[in-house]
Structures are given as structure tokens and as C-alpha cells.
Amino acid sequence: MPNTKELARHEEVQKRFTGAHALCAGCGIPVCVRTILNAIEEPVVVINATGCLEVATTRYPTTAWNIPWIHVAFENAAAVASGVEAAYRALRRRGKVSQEIRFVAFGGDGGTYDIGLQALSGALERGHRFLYVCYDNEAYMNTGNQRSGATPFAAQTSTAPVGEKSFGKSQRRKDLTEIVAAHHVPYVAQASISDWYDLAVKARKAVSVDGPAFLNVLSTCPRGWGHPTDQSIKIARVGVETCYWPLYEIIEGRWYVNYIPEERVPITEWLRPQRRFAHLFEPGHEALLAQIQRQVDEDWEKLLRKCEGTA
């Protein structure tokens, strides 16, 4: 399994993702992309959905990608990945390509949870061998923090503002990891940028399975979440410790929880440093805080029940 020296060696052989991109200070995306690409040993082709990663790494006439990279539109990263993978298999059958190549699609939560869900569902169902990575920063951050299907309950966004009649987003976020798991794909996992080893191991497991794989990675956004730029990793870590973002994987339909905190941190520790939840700490919103804690508790209990017998 990978260690830092091994990951660094991969980077010496081929620097796949390079610097001088325009991603913000404190953004979780480059951390996630570097770790995943360095963990994969085989040559990689990257398919990118529209989003922060695509916009910030390919400002004309520069690029931050040192490997084959393709972007078509917002909604079809998974469909493009299917096409590229099918072409590769056809070429292999004819003996024109002999190399083992891995296909990794990167999409944000907007391009995965909402806009690209249909394409992703189709690609998963057809069983193409590729890895889809969703870097989940919980809103449409590229266009100015609009709510998405991944935005958590009671978070303030520009299209779910806080006021007298509103407390932010009034719906719960959807559980994409479970939606993907319902496609019976061989490997599905949830990871966080705070746990690099867990993420690297999951990336390697994901590309080694013969079929589609999916990684949902919690990625911080200082601009949209409103936390200090130098606190990203710590905040993601608290997300894991509170069980708001549990680390687990589903291998061939069997659920495994990867990390059980010794003592669960109350959800307020996750909410407090973020400006998008600041209104919850004003008087009169105690019931909302209690409701969020109850939701997290319920989800965690449910997850533990699914993982019974495998942990």
C-alpha cells in the first residue's frame, strides 16, 4: 500500500498535475487531485466535468495537466469517460494499444449530484471500467456559491439566503454515495482530503477493480464556506470526527466503515468555524442545531448497522 515516498516517486517519474493553476488558497481540490493521481501507478487519462477544477487549471493558453485530459461539457463527464474507455477497449482488441491505461473522471458536486447524475448513472450501469471522483464542496462554488443537491441542511448560499423567513437551505442533502452503491458497482467509497492515506489507498483500490468505481471526497472551499484559508485540512478533519462525513467503502456490496472516532465530536464544532452556518448560532435557532445533530446521529447509526459484521 502507498506511503509518501512511493507517492513522491510516482511524481518524479511523471508529474501529472502541476502548479500555477488558479485554484484559491485553501482549496481542497488540488490536494485531492494530487493524492489520487500519484496513488495510481498505471498511465492515466483524465476526464473533467465543468467546474472549479476545469476552469482554474486550463486558463487559455496554459494548462496544469501533464497527461491526456479531456473536457466536453458540464453534464457529460461520465458519458465522455465511457466513450474514451470504449474506444480504448476497441483499440486493445485490435492490438493497436498494449498498455494498461486507467481512466479517471473528476467532477464537482454540481456536475455529479445534479447535472451529471444521469450520465453517471448510465455509465455505472453499463459497467465501463473507470473511476469517477466527485470532489464535494457542497455548492456550485465556481459560479458563486449557489445551492446544489449536496448543500447540507440549513447552510446559507446565494440562492438559499438567510432572512426573517428563511434559515438557508431547507432541504436535506442527497446521499450520492448510496445512490451510486445502488448501481451494484464493484467499488464505492467516501473519503476526505484530511486523511491522505485513506484517500490514496481508496484510489488504488478503485482503479484495481474491473468495472466502474466511485469516490466521493469531501473538499473544503474557504470562499463558499467562509472559513479562514489556512484551516482547510483541520475543518475537513472535524467533519470526519463528528461523523458528518464518515469514511467508508462498499466493496462488492459489502459495507466497511474505515474510521470510527473514539469519541464523537458534537456537530457544532463542524458548524461553528464556517460562515455559512453562522446564523445557526444566533438566538432562536437552537432547534435547528438539535435537528442537525439528530440527523447526523441517525445517519451514523444507520451506517453502522449496514457495516455490521464487516468492521
Added chain:
Amino acid sequence: MNRYEQGNFFLAIEPRRCKGCGVCVQSCPQGVLTLNGEGKVEAKEIARCVFCGLCEQRCPDFAISVHKERITLTPSPSPL
């Protein structure tokens, strides 16, 4: 290019590349790194560094790197 040496290894930090996101500071298992007044990373306690390379792996902007002495280092050609 700032150079912090310890034995056969050294840490090289390119302040022009650093955005001050603190990913390396929060990832360092030994608490070697810190952000200075200008918001750039600095190796405060290089004596504690174990040269695991995690900061180099995690840096989103390729500002920090771990080297063995025998490798000669040239400054990056373009500022950014």
C-alpha cells in the same frame, strides 16, 4: 528559494509559489512548519523534521520540496 538543512536532507521552500493555504502546516506530523507574518510558509523547527515528504505531497502549488543533499537545485524558471 529558502533552504532549511538538517543532516543530509534539506527542505526547499519557494515563497513566490506559496499561497499561504496552510495545508502543509496542518498536515505536518512533527509541527515543523508555520506561516510567517506575510502568510508564507516557513520551517520553524527544522530539527524536528523527519523528511517524510508529506508537505511536498500535499502542497497544491508545488512550493515546498524535500531533497537529498546530492541533488542540486535550480530555481524554477518562471515566477508563476
